[in-house]
Every structure is written in structure tokens, then in C-alpha cells.
Amino acid sequence: MTTPSETAFTIDTSSIKYGVGVTREVGYEINRMGAKRVMVITDPKLTDSDPVATVLESLRAAGVDAVLFDQVSVEPTDISMKQAIAFATAGNFDGYVAVGGGSSIDTAKTANLYATYPADFLAYVNAPIGEGRLVPGPLKPLIAIPTTTGTGSETTGVAIFDLLEMKAKTGIAHRALRPDMGLIDPENTRDLPGMVVACSGFDVLSHALESFTALPFHQRSAPEHPGARPLYQGSNPISDIWALKAAEMAAKYIVRAAQDPTDHEARGQMLLAATYAGIGFGNAGCHVPHGMSYAVSGMVKEFVAEGYPVNHPLVPHGMSVILNAPAVFRFTAPTNPQRHLQIAGVMGADIADATDEDAGEVLSGLLSKLIQTLGLPNGLGAVGYEPDDVTDLTTGTMPQQRVLSISPRPVTDRDIRQLFLDSLTIW
Ligand SMILES: [Zn+2]
Numbered sequence: 001m002t003t004p005s006e007t008a009f010t011i012d013t014s015s016i017k018y019g020v021g022v023t024r025e026v027g028y029e030i031n032r033m034g035a036k037r038v039m040v041i042t043d044p045k046l047t048d049s050d051p052v053a054t055v056l057e058s059l060r061a062a063g064v065d066a067v068l069f070d071q072v073s074v075e076p077t078d079i080s081m082k083q084a085i086a087f088a089t090a091g092n093f094d095g096y097v098a099v100g101g102g103s104s105i106d107t108a109k110t111a112n113l114y115a116t117y118p119a120d121f122l123a124y125v126n127a128p129i130g131e132g133r134l135v136p137g138p139l140k141p142l143i144a145i146p147t148t149t150g151t152g153s154e155t156t157g158v159a160i161f162d163l164l165e166m167k168a169k170t171g172i173a174h175r176a177l178r179p180d181m182g183l184i185d186p187e188n189t190r191d192l193p194g195m196v197v198a199c200s201g202f203d204v205l206s207h208a209l210e211s212f213t214a215l216p217f218h219q220r221s222a223p224e225h226p227g228a229r230p231l232y233q234g235s236n237p238i239s240d241i242w243a244l245k246a247a248e249m250a251a252k253y254i255v256r257a258a259q260d261p262t263d264h265e266a267r268g269q270m271l272l273a274a275t276y277a278g279i280g281f282g283n284a285g286c287h288v289p290h291g292m293s294y295a296v297s298g299m300v301k302e303f304v305a306e307g308y309p310v311n312h313p314l315v316p317h318g319m320s321v322i323l324n325a326p327a328v329f330r331f332t333a334p335t336n337p338q339r340h341l342q343i344a345g346v347m348g349a350d351i352a353d354a355t356d357e358d359a360g361e362v363l364s365g366l367l368s369k370l371i372q373t374l375g376l377p378n379g380l381g382a383v384g385y386e387p388d389d390v391t392d393l394t395t396g397t398m399p400q401q402r403v404l405s406i407s408p409r410p411v412t413d414r415d416i417r418q419l420f421l422d423s424l425t426i427w
Contacts, residue, residue: 003221009236010229012175013279014144014155018184018272023054026097026143027062029181033141035095037065039088041108042099043072045309051099051147051188059097067091072100072107074310075297075317076161078121081110088115096142098179101200102151102317105144106159109177112139113159124172126402129163134227135176144179147188148200149257149270151317152207152278154182157231162298168396169294173231178282184275186268190261193307196316198258198374201250201270203318205370206325207277208247209363211239211284212343213332215406232285234406235339242280244346249273251347251370258374287407288332289325292419295396296320296380303383315383322371323380326364327422331415333360335408368426381424390420 017025030038038059046052047070059066069087073080088096088111098108113124116139122130144154153159157178160171189197217234235243250273256266297320300313308314333340337359344363345351354362377383385393394417398404404411411419 027058155278156282195307199318202322211281212243239284246277293320330360
């Protein structure tokens with residue numbers, strides 16, 4: 001007997017409030033959700049920042065007891081997650097507010113989960129690395145306030161971190177982790193360095209491209225029961241709308257936003273694009289570029305990216321994703337060339353005379369031009385990887401089945417190896 005195919009998809013998303021100054025409404029919103037004692041989660045670089053000061057002021061003015069936790073690491077690890085969980089458990093909070101990039105938001109999701117439903121750390125972590133246990137029920141209210149223009153984490157039920165002993169990025173994915181609300185405030189991204197805006201902008205773009213080209217949901221097998229339907233379901237008609245619009249906006253504004261910190265319009269539009277892409281990929285999912293990126297950032301050697309306030313080697317998430325993307329889209333285009341052309345078209349490529357055979361080159365060529373324009377390194381070779389590293393990178397990628405399984409083209413160990421080799425140099 002063959003397993004029946006999937007026949008349904010769901011669209012879940014956080015409430016979104018967008019606009020200049022909405023950070024000041026966090027006290028009103030969390031109060032409305034019934035929280036009286038709130039853990040505010042951020043990273044040390046933001047402790048004295050305007051967004052954090054505004055949040056604390058707004059919470060206190062609303063009569064909420066606010067306690068600051070500012071020990072999030074820029075790329076979270078199991079160790080930094082466990083610190084936040086211990087703080088959350090001891091603090092007896094009935095609500096959470098995350099202020100920062102994906103790291104702070106993902107840390108808040110994890111702290112909320114383990115403080116609400118205590119378990120061994122690997123219990124809820126994605127299989128096969130963890131047990132992949134389902135979240136037992138609803139979590140405490142969580143409001144996410146992004147200060148970067150990239151992750152879209154405010155709309156998704158995914159938390160990503162490095163599991164240090166395995167040198168691998170993994171995560172927890174469940175609908176219950178999704179924040180109740182995202183407060184998207186363009187005032188919070190005004191001071192970001194250009195390279196940070198470029199990398200997080202490429203993350204947005206890749207979220208859109210991957211979710212639009214992902215395996216269609218009806219080509220997965222049906223779940224055994226409704227609760228087991230994966231968060232990443234494959235491309236579907238509603239996610240497609242958000243992904244297409246996000247790709248159009250990101251392609252239109254990424255260069256202006258990265259190159260001119262005073263271009264408030266472009267930075268505001270990138271923040272909005274991140275949220276659009278988050279609604280798309282938060283339901284459809286990402287595939288191979290993200291699957292490969294976890295090994296690229298997890299096995300970093302000495303590379304240090306300009307503009308990032310860290311004192312250790314780091315390949316920023318968006319950079320580790322986009323450097324693989326041109327090779328991946330050349331590889332996946334033959335499975336659905338029209339979709340690859342369609343999304344290249346909304347990004348501004350001239351597709352009038354393009355044939356199916358051109359699809360991979362049209363999309364990947366456009367991406368590699370953008371990567372070059374924004375001054376990113378020319379491939380994985382330029383962030384310190386050599387052909388000899390490809391075996392380890394491949395070993396680190398194959399367990400990422402949650403994302404690899406929704407690749408539009410099945411990927412073997414050999415394919416991943418070849419994609420890494422092809423990504424060592426882009427142009
Ligand atoms: Zn991403």
C-alpha cells in the first residue's frame with residue numbers, strides 16, 4: 001500500500017502591527033494578553049539601546065512588572081538557550097517580550113517553551129538530532145520586536161541555534177512557538193550597518209525564493225494525524241502570494257537600504273518584506289540553501305564579517321544562505337522552470353524570451369549580480385572553505401531533513417557535495 005498524498009495546508013501567522021513608533025504600544029498589547037510579569041529578552045549590544053529603553057518604559061507605564069534578560073548571544077547556542085531557560089524558569093513569568101534580531105526572538109520562543117513545559121533540552125529539538133517531541137499545548141504570550149530587517153522570526157514557529165557538541169545548527173519547529181504579535185517599527189532599524197542590512201536582506205530574499213520554489217504541499221505524503229502535519233508544508237497557493245510580493249520588494253529595496261542608512265523608505269520596506277516573507281516561508285518552508293547554510297555557519301573557521309559586533313568568527317546567517325543559493329537554483333530549476341522564471345521576473349529579470357532551459361541561469365545570474373553589487377564575499381571559498389572541507393560540510397547538512405525534504409528536487413549526499421563545490425566561487 002502506498003502512503004496517501006497530502007490534501008490540506010494551513011496558514012498560521014502572528015498578529016502584526018506595523019508603523020513608526022509602534023514599540024511604544026508593547027505595554028498596552030501585553031497587558032491586553034493578560035501578562036503581569038514579563039521577561040524582556042535581548043542581547044548585550046542592545047542593553048542600553050533606544051528600543052529596549054522604550055519597551056521597558058512602555059511596560060512599566062502599563063503597570064507590568066518587567067525584568068530584563070540581556071545575555072542572548074548573536075548566534076544562539078544550546079548553552080545560551082539553557083541560560084535563558086533557567087532565567088525564565090526561576091522568574092515565574094506570565095509573558096515574554098523579545099527585542100532584537102532572530103537570535104533574541106528565537107531565544108524567547110525557546111525560554112517560553114521550556115519554562116512552560118519543562119523537559120530535557122533535546123526533547124523538542126528537531127529529529128534526528130533531538131527527539132522532535134510535539135509541544136503539548138499553548139505557551140505564554142510572546143511579543144516580538146525585530147531590530148534587524150531579516151529573519152521574519154516574529155511570524156514563524158521556528159527557533160534556530162548551534163548545538164555545540166555536534167557543531168551543527170538545529171532548532172525547534174512547532175506552531176505553538178509562534179509569537180502572538182510582531183511589532184514592526186522602522187525606527188528600530190535606523191542605525192544598522194550596511195553589511196548587516198545586506199545580509200539580513202538576502203535572508204529575506206532567500207526565504208521568498210525557497211518557499212516559492214519548494215516542493216508543492218500535495219506532493220508530500222499525508223500526516224498520520226492532523227497534529228503531525230509539519231510546520232514546513234511545502235509551497236501552497238497562499239504562501240506563494242506572500243513569497244512573490246516579498247521577493248519583489250526585497251529586490252527593489254535591498255541595495256538602497258544597505259547603501260544608505262538615511263533611506264528610511266527603503267529600510268521600512270525591507271522590514272515589511274521580511275514580515276511578508278516570514279508569512280510565506282513560515283508555512284511553506286525553506287529548502288536547500290538554508291539546509292546548507294547551517295553547516296556553513298556552524299563550521300566557521302576564522303571569517304569575521306564587517307559591521308557585526310562580535311568578537312568571534314562568524315558567517316552571518318543571511319550570508320551563509322545566499323552564497324549557496326545560485327548553485328542551488330541552477331540545480332532545482334529543471335523541476336519547475338516556470339516558477340523559477342516567474343519569481344525572477346518579479347525581481348526585475350527580463351524573462352520575455354526566456355525558455356525553460358534558461359530558468360536556472362536567469363534566476364541565479366540575477367542573484368550573483370546582487371551579491372556582487374552589495375560587496376559580499378565571492379562564494380564559500382572567500383569565507384574560508386576549501387574543497388577539502390566539502391565532506392564535513394555535507395555531513396553537517398544531510399541531517400537537516402526538515403528543510404531538505406521539501407526541496408523540489410530530491411537531494412542525495414552526492415548532490416549536496418556537488419552544490420558545495422559549485423558554491424566555492426560564484427563569479
Ligand atoms: Zn533564514
